[in-house]
Amino acid sequence: xxxxxxxLPLILKGALLTVEVAVLSLLIAILLGLIGAAAKLSGSRLAxxxxxxxxxxxxxxxxxxxxxxxxxxxxxLVNEIGDRLGWDYVDVSPFVAGVLTIGFIFGAYLTxxxxxxxxxVSRGEIEAGHAYGLTSFQVFLRITFPAMVRHALPGFxxxxxVLAKTTALVSVIGLHDMVFSAGQxxxxxxxxxxxxxxxxxxxxxxxxxxxxxxxxVERRYSVGVRKT
Amino acid sequence: MDFSVIIENIPLYVxxxxxxxxxxxxxxxxxxxxAVPLALVATSRRRFVAFGPRAYIYFFRGTPxxxxxxxxxxxxxxxxxLKESVLWVVFKEAYWCALLAFSLNTAAYTAxxxxxxxxxxxxxxxxxxxxxxxxxxxxxxxxxLPSAFRRTLPSYGNEVIFMLHGSALAGVITIVDLFGxxxxxxxxxxxxxxxxxxxxxxxxxxxxxxxxxFKIAETRWLAHVRR
Numbered sequence: 102x103x104x105x106x107x108x109l110p111l112i113l114k115g116a117l118l119t120v121e122v123a124v125l126s127l128l129i130a131i132l133l134g135l136i137g138a139a140a141k142l143s144g145s146r147l148a149x150x151x152x153x154x155x156x157x158x159x160x161x162x163x164x165x166x167x168x169x170x171x172x173x174x175x176x177x178l179v180n181e182i183g184d185r186l187g188w189d190y191v192d193v194s195p196f197v198a199g200v201l202t203i204g205f206i207f208g209a210y211l212t213x214x215x216x217x218x219x220x221x222v223s224r225g226e227i228e229a230g231h232a233y234g235l236t237s238f239q240v241f242l243r244i245t246f247p248a249m250v251r252h253a254l255p256g257f258x259x260x261x262x263v264l265a266k267t268t269a270l271v272s273v274i275g276l277h278d279m280v281f282s283a284g285q286x287x288x289x290x291x292x293x294x295x296x297x298x299x300x301x302x303x304x305x306x307x308x309x310x311x312x313x314x315x316x317x318v319e320r321r322y323s324v325g326v327r328k329t
Numbered sequence: 330m331d332f333s334v335i336i337e338n339i340p341l342y343v344x345x346x347x348x349x350x351x352x353x354x355x356x357x358x359x360x361x362x363x364a365v366p367l368a369l370v371a372t373s374r375r376r377f378v379a380f381g382p383r384a385y386i387y388f389f390r391g392t393p394x395x396x397x398x399x400x401x402x403x404x405x406x407x408x409x410x411l412k413e414s415v416l417w418v419v420f421k422e423a424y425w426c427a428l429l430a431f432s433l434n435t436a437a438y439t440a441x442x443x444x445x446x447x448x449x450x451x452x453x454x455x456x457x458x459x460x461x462x463x464x465x466x467x468x469x470x471x472x473x474l475p476s477a478f479r480r481t482l483p484s485y486g487n488e489v490i491f492m493l494h495g496s497a498l499a500g501v502i503t504i505v506d507l508f509g510x511x512x513x514x515x516x517x518x519x520x521x522x523x524x525x526x527x528x529x530x531x532x533x534x535x536x537x538x539x540x541x542x543f544k545i546a547e548t549r550w551l552a553h554v555r556r
Contacts, residue, residue: 161536162529163494165501166508170529173521262391269393273501280396287403294404301392301400308391 103295108286112296115279116303122196122268122278123307126203127261133208138215152212159209165270167206172198172274199271203264210260218253219245251322258315262308269304279303334518335527338510345510346531352496352506356428357489360435367436368443369469382440389437394495397434402426402502427499435492442484446477479550486543490536497532507531 105112140152159167176193183191222245230240272281283300287293335342371382389397405411405420419425450473458472500508511528515521 158533161533163497163508163532165494165497166511166525166529166532169508169512169515170521170525173515174525177521266391266393269395272395280393280399283396284399284403292407294400294407297396297400297404301388301396304392304396305388 105286105295105299106290106292108282108290108296111282111286112279112299112303115277115282116300116307118276119265119268119278119280119303120307122199122203122271122276123265125200126207126268127264129200129204130207130211130260130264133204134211134215137208137212138219141212141216142219156209156212159206164202164206164267165273168199168202168270168274171202171205175201195271195274195276198274199268199276203267203271206267207260207264210263211257214253214256214260215249217256218249218251221252222248247322251319251326254315254319254322258312258319261311261315265307265311266304330522331520332523332527334514334520335523338514341505341510341513342507342527342531345505345507345528348499348504348506348509349493349496349535352424352428352431352499352504353489353493356431356435356496357492359428359432360439360492363432363436364439364443365474367440368447371440371444372447386437386441386444389434390441394430394434395498395501398427398430398498398502401430423499423502423504427496427502427504431492431496431499434495435488438488438491439481439485442481442488443477446480447473449480450476482543482547482551486539486546489539489543493532493535493539 137152137155140148143149172193172195175198179191179193183189226244226248227240230244235243268278269280272278272284275281279300280297283296284293287296290296367382367385371379371386373379401420402423405417405426411417411420419429454472454476455468458468463471496506497508499506500510500512503509505513507528511524514527515524518524
């Protein structure tokens with residue numbers, strides 16, 4: 102049996118933080134993705150081009166570069182604004198920077214996923230909703246969104262799995278997630294391989310469990326659709 | 330914002346760019362060489378034969394590249410046997426560790442794409458090859474693999490972009506690639522915006538270049554299925 106020298110709780114604490122970062126950034130990404138998809142499908146040329154720049158730039162630059170930019174740059178920006186307003190020195194936490202960046206990045210990917218999903222919803226259903234006198238927001242909430250989920254789900258699942266793995270990057274900006282903890286434990290025990298391998302397995306557990314969950318959601322939202 | 334510092338340090342960025350290009354091109358080549366046999370074995374109908382490559386693919390696709398790189402770069406020192414062998418020449422250098430991690434990673438992704446493409450080869454093509462009396466090896470060499478490569482092309486373009494972006498991780502383990510160069514400029518002059526935006530622009534430019542190259546490649550090799 103592998104001896105972890107009592108570092109297991111530290112790693113598991115880090116794993117919890119990893120999951121927190123992943124879930125929070127997913128929520129931001131969903132929000133941004135819906136806004137982005139709405140902008141891309143809207144009639145406004147301005148909204149369309151802003152969304153186009155957003156998705157192109159984000160998908161063209163490495164996540165690590167964006168994260169360090171937000172972390173170090175954000176620190177500077179906040180304090181320059183703070184200086185003028187007479188605040189004390191503010192520390193931007195790696196947690197906030199990490200969650201915001203990952204949310205921002207995957208918002209761009211989800212924009213495309215949601216756009217595809219919304220476009221796959223049949224026009225007739227949306228028209229029927231309007232004919233019943235529902236407001237645009239009600240149509241979105243009761244018709245477009247539930248119907249879209251089924252179409253967007255495969256892309257969404259993919260993005261979530263990639264997002265979960267991307268959270269490993271927060272260790273680079275100093276957040277004590279499970280990758281960071283594995284580094285500490287590995288250094289102290291001179292068994293870095295053991296601890297990084299353990300973390301790799303934990304990532305497989307996270308993706309494995311979410312796979313089961315996503316399959317359940319897929320079944321739920323496919324009720325009423327005949328399988329081929 | 331003041332980009333004059335960046336202009337002064339352009340040589341450093343160009344040096345970093347060169348290292349990034351090296352890492353990406355070499356790991357893609359090595360990854361492709363590994364991916365073909367992996368994909369072939371993974372499509373085997375004998376389950377216990379396919380199990381090995383499938384487990385490899387599952388592990389490398391399911392875990393973060395950063396962790397894989399750390400396992401190799403930091404983890405190698407844990408094994409005395411490795412430390413005393415000639416292989417240590419490779420494992421003590423950050424550059425080779427990064428290259429190894431990237432190659433193993435992209436091999437898994439590429440193998441998975443190829444596996445899908447091989448399995449989806451239309452049976453008519455295989456049947457025609459058989460009717461011509463081709464041996465199994467010839468079938469693979471002349472029919473199945475070329476056709477699978479073509480159909481993998483669009484998703485392989487994405488993989489190349491992922492590899493370019495993933496290669497920025499090399500900057501984390503002291504390698505002066507494009508990201509490493511930006512880190513140096515930032516720590517020397519404390520210009521986080523300018524230094525990382527400059528690196529980002531280089532990456533963005535390269536991403537566009539890759540997209541453009543693959544567009545041309547697709548018109549050349551996928552003309553028959555393009556809409």
